[in-house]
Amino acid sequence: xxxxxxxxxxxxxxxxxxxxxxxxxxxxxxxxxxxxxxxxxxxxxxxxxxxxxxxxxxxxxxxxxxxxxxxxxxxxxxxxxxxxxxxxxxxxxxxxxxxxxxxxxxxxxx
Amino acid sequence: xxxxxxxxxxxxxxxxxxxxxxxxxxxxxxxxxxxxxxxxxxxxxxxxxxxxxxxxxxxxxxxxxxxxxxxxxxxxxxxxxxxxxxxxxxxxxxxxxxxxxxxxxxxxxxxxxxxxxxxxxxxxxxxxxxxxxxxxxxxxxxxxxxxxxxxxxxxxxxxxxxxxxxxxxxxxxxxxxxxxxxxxxxxxxxxxxxxxxxxxxxxxxxxxxxxxxxxxxxxxxxxxxxxxxxxxxxxx
Numbered sequence: 001x002x003x004x005x006x007x008x009x010x011x012x013x014x015x016x017x018x019x020x021x022x023x024x025x026x027x028x029x030x031x032x033x034x035x036x037x038x039x040x041x042x043x044x045x046x047x048x049x050x051x052x053x054x055x056x057x058x059x060x061x062x063x064x065x066x067x068x069x070x071x072x073x074x075x076x077x078x079x080x081x082x083x084x085x086x087x088x089x090x091x092x093x094x095x096x097x098x099x100x101x102x103x104x105x106x107x108x109x110x
Numbered sequence: 111x112x113x114x115x116x117x118x119x120x121x122x123x124x125x126x127x128x129x130x131x132x133x134x135x136x137x138x139x140x141x142x143x144x145x146x147x148x149x150x151x152x153x154x155x156x157x158x159x160x161x162x163x164x165x166x167x168x169x170x171x172x173x174x175x176x177x178x179x180x181x182x183x184x185x186x187x188x189x190x191x192x193x194x195x196x197x198x199x200x201x202x203x204x205x206x207x208x209x210x211x212x213x214x215x216x217x218x219x220x221x222x223x224x225x226x227x228x229x230x231x232x233x234x235x236x237x238x239x240x241x242x243x244x245x246x247x248x249x250x251x252x253x254x255x256x257x258x259x260x261x262x263x264x265x266x267x268x269x270x271x272x273x274x275x276x277x278x279x280x281x282x283x284x285x286x287x288x289x290x291x292x293x294x295x296x297x298x299x300x301x302x303x304x305x306x307x308x309x310x311x312x313x314x315x316x317x318x319x320x321x322x323x324x325x326x327x328x329x330x331x332x333x334x335x336x337x338x339x340x341x342x343x344x345x346x
Contacts, residue, residue: 001176001177001178001179001180005180006176008180008182009172009175009176009180009182009185010158010159010162010163010172010176012182012185012186012189013159013163013168013169013172013175013185013189014162014163015186015189016185016186016188016189016190016193017163017164017165017168017189017193017196018219019190020189020190020193020194020195020196020197020200021193021196021199021200021218021219021221022200022218022219023197023200024197024198024200024201024204025200025204025207025214025218028201028204037333037336038197040336040339040340041194041332041333042194042195042197042198042201044297044299044300044332044339044340045191045194045195045300045328045332046194046195046291046295047291047292047295047298047300047301047304048300048301048303048304048307048328048332049191049192049194049304049328050284050287050288050291050301050304051288051301051302051304051305051308052191052304052305052307052308052321052324052325052328053167053171053192053284053287053288054281054284054285054288054305055305055308055309055312055324056284056308056321057280057281057284058281059312059317059320060317071275072278072281075278075281075282076281076282076285079282079285079286080285080289083285083286083289083290084289089134089286089290090133090134090137090138092282092286093138093141093279093282093283093286094137094141096278096281096282096285097141097275097276097278097279097282100275100278100281100282101272101273101274101275101276101278103275104274104275105272105274105275
């Protein structure tokens with residue numbers, strides 16, 4: 001990617017983010033009710049999108065490679081268990097990442 | 111009361127509310143800076159991106175987007191979908207942010223998950239200017255995040271650290287968000303549908319091209335199955 005393409009990519013992320021934040025204030029300056037389909041998507045879209053993003057993060061994991069996706073599975077189990085137990089977002093993220101780094105660097109070196 | 115007095119009073123009221131976010135943002139921001147650095151970007155990238163995008167999960171994702179081939183349409187659509195939740199933050203804040211003058215533009219720009227959670231739930235103390243209170247909560251959050259990201263970008267190169275596997279931080283973050291979303295949702299069809307359609311597209315289109323078709327199918331699928339999914343939502 002060239003620098004210009006990088007800047008366009010970042011600008012589009014800014015634009016998309018700003019749009020989602022300003023749109024309600026532009027569309028509903030007064031107390032107009034939100035269209036039901038918009039309310040519905042607001043309720044159900046996050047669940048679907050976060051599933052998509054977890055799949056996206058794991059898109060390059062190969063079950064037939066030398067590590068068979070074991071480091072990913074173990075680290076995700078650590079993240080999920082810690083999160084359900086302690087509910088400390090940053091702790092779950094850091095612990096899972098450290099476990100993953102240790103696994104790919106020490107147990108399953110490429 | 112002078113303006114500077116009003117501002118100081120609002121800042122004093124706002125700061126203690128942001129302390130939990132101070133630790134979280136400095137830490138996650140720092141990790142984000144190191145992550146960008148490990149991906150080969152100078153500290154300018156995390157600094158500018160944390161300042162202009164100011165949406166944590168999207169910034170982590172943008173690192174991957176910058177490393178992939180240039181796909182502007184996919185970038186915009188992905189941003190809109192990942193940040194769609196902000197639409198509802200906005201709807202919730204319509205009333206609270208009314209009458210805050212020009213500050214409102216910055217308040218809306220900085221409406222990230224954390225600023226929202228404070229400004230939506232905390233009532234400014236008696237006698238403290240509402241607009242300036244919201245303003246300082248947002249500004250402090252923004253500063254913590256940007257400071258953490260910049261420091262991470264600067265220190266990332268100096269730390270004698272083998273960063274292989276550090277990219278898992280993105281996976282870990284979305285697993286946590288996914289879990290919290292699952293606990294919050296009264297129905298799980300949308301999460302299951304999203305997962306199933308994503309896996310289908312991954313198998314069918316491959317790792318490099320599955321995002322756009324998956325996003326389109328998820329949107330269409332949710333709208334088409336509205337009567338099925340929504341029945342669950344409204345059920346007691």
